[in-house]
Amino acid sequence: MSANVFERVQASFAQQQFMSTLGASLAAARPGAVEITVPFRANLTQQNGFLHAGVITSVLDSACGYAAWSVAPEDATDVLSVEFKVNLLSPAVGERFVARAQVKRAGRRITVCTADAFAMNGADEKLVATMLATIITMNSTSSKVRKIATVPGS
Amino acid sequence: MSANVFERVQASFAQQQFMSTLGASLAAARPGAVEITVPFRANLTQQNGFLHAGVITSVLDSACGYAAWSVAPEDATDVLSVEFKVNLLSPAVGERFVARAQVKRAGRRITVCTADAFAMNGADEKLVATMLATIITMNSTSSKVRKIATVPGS
Amino acid sequence: MSANVFERVQASFAQQQFMSTLGASLAAARPGAVEITVPFRANLTQQNGFLHAGVITSVLDSACGYAAWSVAPEDATDVLSVEFKVNLLSPAVGERFVARAQVKRAGRRITVCTADAFAMNGADEKLVATMLATIITMNSTSSKVRKIATVPGS
Amino acid sequence: MSANVFERVQASFAQQQFMSTLGASLAAARPGAVEITVPFRANLTQQNGFLHAGVITSVLDSACGYAAWSVAPEDATDVLSVEFKVNLLSPAVGERFVARAQVKRAGRRITVCTADAFAMNGADEKLVATMLATIITMNSTSSKVRKIATVPGS
Numbered sequence: 001m002s003a004n005v006f007e008r009v010q011a012s013f014a015q016q017q018f019m020s021t022l023g024a025s026l027a028a029a030r031p032g033a034v035e036i037t038v039p040f041r042a043n044l045t046q047q048n049g050f051l052h053a054g055v056i057t058s059v060l061d062s063a064c065g066y067a068a069w070s071v072a073p074e075d076a077t078d079v080l081s082v083e084f085k086v087n088l089l090s091p092a093v094g095e096r097f098v099a100r101a102q103v104k105r106a107g108r109r110i111t112v113c114t115a116d117a118f119a120m121n122g123a124d125e126k127l128v129a130t131m132l133a134t135i136i137t138m139n140s141t142s143s144k145v146r147k148i149a150t151v152p153g154s
Numbered sequence: 155m156s157a158n159v160f161e162r163v164q165a166s167f168a169q170q171q172f173m174s175t176l177g178a179s180l181a182a183a184r185p186g187a188v189e190i191t192v193p194f195r196a197n198l199t200q201q202n203g204f205l206h207a208g209v210i211t212s213v214l215d216s217a218c219g220y221a222a223w224s225v226a227p228e229d230a231t232d233v234l235s236v237e238f239k240v241n242l243l244s245p246a247v248g249e250r251f252v253a254r255a256q257v258k259r260a261g262r263r264i265t266v267c268t269a270d271a272f273a274m275n276g277a278d279e280k281l282v283a284t285m286l287a288t289i290i291t292m293n294s295t296s297s298k299v300r301k302i303a304t305v306p307g308s
Numbered sequence: 309m310s311a312n313v314f315e316r317v318q319a320s321f322a323q324q325q326f327m328s329t330l331g332a333s334l335a336a337a338r339p340g341a342v343e344i345t346v347p348f349r350a351n352l353t354q355q356n357g358f359l360h361a362g363v364i365t366s367v368l369d370s371a372c373g374y375a376a377w378s379v380a381p382e383d384a385t386d387v388l389s390v391e392f393k394v395n396l397l398s399p400a401v402g403e404r405f406v407a408r409a410q411v412k413r414a415g416r417r418i419t420v421c422t423a424d425a426f427a428m429n430g431a432d433e434k435l436v437a438t439m440l441a442t443i444i445t446m447n448s449t450s451s452k453v454r455k456i457a458t459v460p461g462s
Numbered sequence: 463m464s465a466n467v468f469e470r471v472q473a474s475f476a477q478q479q480f481m482s483t484l485g486a487s488l489a490a491a492r493p494g495a496v497e498i499t500v501p502f503r504a505n506l507t508q509q510n511g512f513l514h515a516g517v518i519t520s521v522l523d524s525a526c527g528y529a530a531w532s533v534a535p536e537d538a539t540d541v542l543s544v545e546f547k548v549n550l551l552s553p554a555v556g557e558r559f560v561a562r563a564q565v566k567r568a569g570r571r572i573t574v575c576t577a578d579a580f581a582m583n584g585a586d587e588k589l590v591a592t593m594l595a596t597i598i599t600m601n602s603t604s605s606k607v608r609k610i611a612t613v614p615g616s
Contacts, residue, residue, distance in 0.1 A: 017197050020197070043171050043172065052170065057215070058208025112549045241442060243413040266395045288544060324508045325508075363520070365520070369519070392548060
């Protein structure tokens with residue numbers, strides 16, 4: 001996936017209907033790094049009027065999955081989130097939010113990514129959450145494994 | 155919060171606009187255990203047409219937060235998700251999904267919950283994800299701490 | 309690994325020199341469940357005189373790895389810990405400690421285990437920690453993957 | 463803890479008998495960052511002769527706890543590990559190992575740290591594991607909380 005990383009990630013991202021439901025968009029994708037933004041919207045909030053942790057987690061997860069995908073071998077057919085951990089660091093208060101994922105360790109099968117989420121108010125950015133995620137890369141010979149993991153950004 | 159646990163949880167749940175956006179509903183709440191259901195909807199999917207992991211995580215997170223809330227001391231004012239880890243065990247394929255959270259260890263300040271998510275097809279249930287979560291309980295004297303953690307189910 | 313699960317686990321456990329350094333022993337092993345015990349010893353403590361979290365984590369990790377191994381396919385050659393999360397629930401104060409691991413979801417490649425650690429004082433048991441772990445199963449054709457994960461209970 | 467961070471950390475580290483059992487030593491401590499090294503020793507290995515994951519986790523945990531301690535308020539009396547997650551990225555093969563922890567987000571109560579572990583062979587370093595950890599800071603008025611969390615580096 002050396003060339004046209006953004007286009008390839010965007011093509012898959014556009015199929016994630018949940019990202020559209022959140023109003024999220026792909027902001028950047030290059031080998032090993034992906035950014036996704038999501039605006040503040042009242043219909044994404046929890047009981048105190050802040051963005052629900054699930055919204056932040058959703059864009060962190062998709063960003064990690066696509067970061068892993070951006071460095072996957074040519075014969076990769078898909079990436080699956082095996083698991084992730086999120087620490088919520090500050091209330092998600094802002095006009096919009098950005099999730100920035102980086103590949104920490106890419107392997108033929110298992111890739112580990114980290115991602116930070118920031119609340120943006122004008123030019124200010126504030127760290128609100130951080131993720132550490134494990135992603136498995138599928139190819140045509142491993143498709144049987146699909147049943148034992150779960151789907152990417154899924 | 156001994157009496158009317160369901161009513162108290164439901165009152166807060168109704169204020170989580172994101173739960174409404176997901177079509178989620180509170181199915182059960184008793185001391186130490188909460189269930190939330192969410193239907194399959196096309197606008198909640200990832201690229202393969204399965205429920206996005208973020209949707210499953212969102213209901214697992216809210217279920218854990220409310221399970222902690224259901225056993226919080228009388229002087230508690232709020233609960234905040236400090237962090238959680240999710241393992242995605244099978245593709246989230248089903249007509250609807252249920253997140254079932256239980257309190258593993260309740261403390262005056264820190265409460266730890268586990269939760270499982272199941273895909274439901276007719277009468278069949280299949281385990282699709284599991285969460286281990288840390289929640290902090292706030293009271294009026296700890297409200298200053300709010301700034302260093304994040305908001306409940308948030 | 310249907311027959312002689314205990315013997316097969318014990319054979320590998322005996323090779324983990326670190327378990328011997330901790331004074332740990334294999335207490336039980338049956339398909340899908342493994343128990344490891346470790347005594348209190350002054351040389352395993354942290355600054356307050358309680359068992360160091362690393363000791364508890366070590367026996368939880370080995371217990372999870374062997375629980376996964378106990379249900380691995382016949383052609384499995386090894387199991388590797390991909391990652392784990394531990395919540396420390398109470399100070400590790402006791403005469404001895406037991407880690408009890410169970411398989412939560414066994415797959416051809418990825419297996420997820422949970423484990424609890426208890427402090428034991430006479431006949432009393434107190435929950436002190438809990439783990440959620442991801443293990444990868446290796447076979448002869450996947451040995452190249454060894455480089456991208458880490459070694460079992462490792 | 464502005465002055466003499468190293469001395470204050472070293473004083474506590476010296477009381478962690480388990481660090482001595484591992485042969486670990488404090489390599490660096492400044493506000494927000496702590497390094498601990500551990501040599502390869504046969505009595506710290508798992509079944510394949512590599513360092514046991516529990517050893518790596520133990521030094522990562524102590525490094526995170528002391529990084530949090532290095533930035534704790536003047537009235538702090540202790541720090542407790544609430545939970546941590548470790549990803550094992552490569553087999554722990556090396557002459558010695560170093561765990562490097564950094565504070566990601568310091569709060570009055572909850573501090574989040576990240577840490578990486580590297581295998582060292584001569585001048586070469588290789589990333590073998592990474593941790594994301596949650597630490598709670600205690601002071602004299604919060605000592606009652608001790609019972610609901612766990613002990614530092616513990």
